[in-house]
Amino acid sequence: MSQTTTGTGADAVLDALDPEQREVASTLSGPLCVLAGAGTGKTRAITHRIAYGVHAGIYTPQQVLAVTFTARAAGEMRARLRDLGVHGVQARTFHAAALRQLHYFWPQAIGGAAPEVMPHKAGLVAEAGSRLRLQLDRSSVRDLAAEVEWAKVSMLTPETYPAAARRAGRDPAGLDVTAAARVLALYEEVKTERGVIDFEDVLLVTAGVLQDHPQIAETVRRQYRHFVVDEYQDVSPLQQRLLDLWLGGRDELCVVGDASQTIYSFTGASPKYLLDFQRRFTGAKLVRLVRDYRSTPQVVNLANRLLDAVPPAHRTARVELVAQRPKGPEPSFTGYDDDVAESAGIARRIKALVADGVRPREVAVLFRTNAQSEPLEQAMAEAGLAYVLRGGERFFSRREVREAVMLLRGAARSTDAEMPLGQAARDVLVSGGWTLQTPSASGAVRERWESLQALAGLADEVEAARPGATLSDLVAELDERSAAQHAPTVEGVTLASLHSAKGLEWDAVFLTGMSEGLMPISMADGQTAVEEERRLLYVGITRAREHLHLSWARSRTPGGRATRKPSRFLDGLRPDTEDGGGSTGSAPSSKRGRGGSRKATAKCRTCGKPLMTGAERKVGRCDDCPPTYDEQTFENLRAWRLAVATATSVPAFVVFTDATLVALAEGKPDDVAGLARIPGIGATKRDRYGAQVLAVLGGEDPAVVAEAAVGPPAAE
Known part of the structure; x- marks a missing residue:
């Protein structure tokens, strides 16, 4: 039920919310499910809900646990709560929350100090494979490490793994699932010999402690009375098990998610907990956030049309976005001769945007696989565009950043507190090598300057959010961000995979490699896998605020055969003449039958629907129709x-x-x-x-x- 208050401070928290966000924020008790579309202000809604509950006297901050999936998202949640005058709420990732509890209760439950958590699995997976006399290269070890993670978050043992892996269509580094199960078993033995645990063990062991020690479980449940789970569509069976143990049969739970953004099923994530929430919690309230404040109507329309094409058998509880921003430019669709030409064309368009006033930090180029970044990096360098490759060295691990933070920490003890924070921070950064003018040099010199410039920009953000803030406040912000690896934005074009772009947004987004085999990826076999690829493209589209460009190349290398075709997902989205900027129109795929003497679209012989995958076309029947063979x-x-x-x-x-x-x-x-x-x-x-x-x-x-x-x- 919804609880309200007449407190002026509490009511002020609701003033800036739209009707649906206000409904979320004012529903303070009982199970609540929020279906929040991309750009609809879900983080705003749930942080205001927590703040409203605290200011209304319904919540005690220390009794609220908010969990999400990335350190960055948790850090942003804490920052927003702080700006709303709320302190003491635990906003953490699942792993961070579990690890904190594990360290605290390990001596009581098991005895001694908690074991070290391994930062990486690869070494032990390689050793397990070596003991089994398997010839594993680096990529095979990496794939098996991912398989270990999938098995553990799916709560599988080496004994139950083979059957589950077959049902899920897993391909563990090309090994038979029985052989992979032996690797899993031996990996656990090696880990025990070393006396270490991995990140999945943090959740598994915490769940085991709560399950086997009722007094510890009761202590945790007394501590946390209200729970919020963000990105609930990405919960794994193991995370859901831990959440159930935290709840202990209670229903003071608010979950937020969007089934249309489920893109991590390969890691064990499942939207079923979001979709079945009202069935699991009788009387749960459902609120839909549909007002998209991020993107222009043109971008929103493209995103909605992409999901309109989802086959009926694969449709879920979808949020139809309603754009709130003024009109913007139409998305562009461009075909290029090869990957090099595509990268160069994207760089030219970015230079034009920057010349028109778009900041480089507000531009992103997104791709399906990390291997696609190399020609893009080269094109950015040749065009003189600074760029940031997501997944590189962590911001707070960079030498210049560590040295600058030390200088800021020392200056915080002596600098005049009356000096504006932005000016004070810049004075300190100058002594660390920062200059007001952007250096003309590239490479390491430019990267160092960009790191320090990001710190200067962060000082401006802190000052704007908290007028009168001092260097001490900035240092405290940096300490918190460092612990959460929540880096400030660096001034440069972002190059990132579609998966790593989840949760981010930019003024301009370039979606590159929009061709069959890359989108959907050639490994997506079966309609379920293809639909996850569609959702991945949906995530990419909805990262754009205003400018959106989709492109593909007909060939991988200059002079190569033009065998690539535009992605099937673009059918019905791109206009008949999809190319711009002097590009030549792409030849439509013969499998989609666009006029002339080209072959008609392959259709299911049972229901007549288009056949979407190679496997479907091979058998002449879609996955949704029953077999017609003996x-x-x-x-x-x-x-x-x-x-x-x-x-x-x-x-x-x-x-x-x-x-x-x-x-x-x-x-x-x-x-x-x-x-x-x-x-x-x-x-x-x-x-x-x-x-x-x-x-x-x-x-x-x-x-x-x-x-x-x-x-x-x-x-x-």
Whole structure:
């Protein structure tokens, strides 16, 4: 139910909110679910809710725990609460909150000091693989480390992992899931030998302590009476388990999320907890935040249209955004000859924006994979544009930043408190090598200046938020940000992956590499995976406040074959003549049938819907429609494939993929000519396996067919 107060201070907290935000902020008790679209002010709503509750006397600050998913978001939440006059609220990431509790209760629950938390898994994963005599390169180790994380946040053991991995379609560094499970088991053994824990253990062990020690759980529940969870669509089963233990059956919980921004399912995140919230908490209130204050109507319209194309079977509780800003420029769609030309074209457009007054720090170039950054970095350098690559060295770890903070800390003890903060900070930074003029040099000199310039800019922000603030206040802000790794914004164009851009926004956004194979990524097999790619593009679009440019290249290298086509997600979004700025129009994909003699769009033979993935096109049926083949035929083919793969010591998919087996079971060719019409069966595979496949389809025993062709496994 909604609680209100007549307190002037509390009511003032609500004055600047729109009706939906006000409803969130004034609902102080009971379960509350907020479906908040991109740019609708969700952080504003939940921080004002906490502030309103505190000022109204309903909440005690120390009894509120607000959790989110990044240190940056937690830091921003704390800063906003402080500006609203609220101190003492715990705003942390799940891991930070759990680690704090683990350190405090470890001596009581287990004894001794809590073990060290490993910063990285790669070393121990590599050792586990080595003990199993697996040949793992660096990328395989990295992929297996990610698989360890997925298994643990999904609350799987090495014993339960294989079945779950098969259901989820996991591909653990190319290993069979049984082999991956052995790596998981041995990784745990190595970790125990070293006496360390990993980040997932922080959540697992904390949950175990609360589960096994009722008195500790009761202490935590007495401490925290009200809970807020941001980005709830990204909660994993393990995080939800810990949240349930914190709650202890209570319902003083506010969750905020947007199912249309679920982009981390590969890490174990699931929107099901957000979507099922009202079912799990009877009588829960639901509020939708739909007013988009971030983006122009043109950007909002494009984002809404992108989600309009989601197939009915994959639609969830969606927020239809309503733009609140004045009109802006239309998004542009540009095709380039190759990646180098695309990067150079983007750099030219950015220079034009900067010349028109857009600050470099308000421009971002977003891409699907980190490997796409290299030509962009080169183009930025050649154009004389400063840039920041997200994921590089942490801001507060930079030498010049550490030295500047030391100077500011010393000056805070002696500087005239009457001097404006911005001026005082700049006087100190000058002694550290900062200059008022931007240096003409590039490289390390420019990077050092940009770091110090970011500190000067932060001083201005603190002064604007808190008139009369001093160097001591700035140092305190820096200490808090350093602990949370909440860096100030550096003056330069941001280059970042779409995943790392979540939660950020810029005046101008360039979405590069918008071609099939990159968006959606070629590894997205199946409609569920393709729809996650669509949501990733939605996140990219909604990062833009005003200027939005989408582009793709027909070829990877200059002079290469123009085999790339614009992303299927752009169908219906880009105008007929999608290119601008002197670019030549992209040739539409033959698979989408845009006029002329090109082939028509491949459609499902059952329901007639367009086929979206290679696997769907291979079998001629969409994932939503039931199979039209004889299941026994398919199982016979699988049994034959397994026998051949075992006898020849190759992975099963090397023989034939599941999609090819489905196509065979549905087509049931009875001669070599018929086999040739099955996608995925070229001349080499027809020669090698054609007679065997026809024999199995003809009803012969698959094991006998395989043994007759390759001999029994014992002979290998």
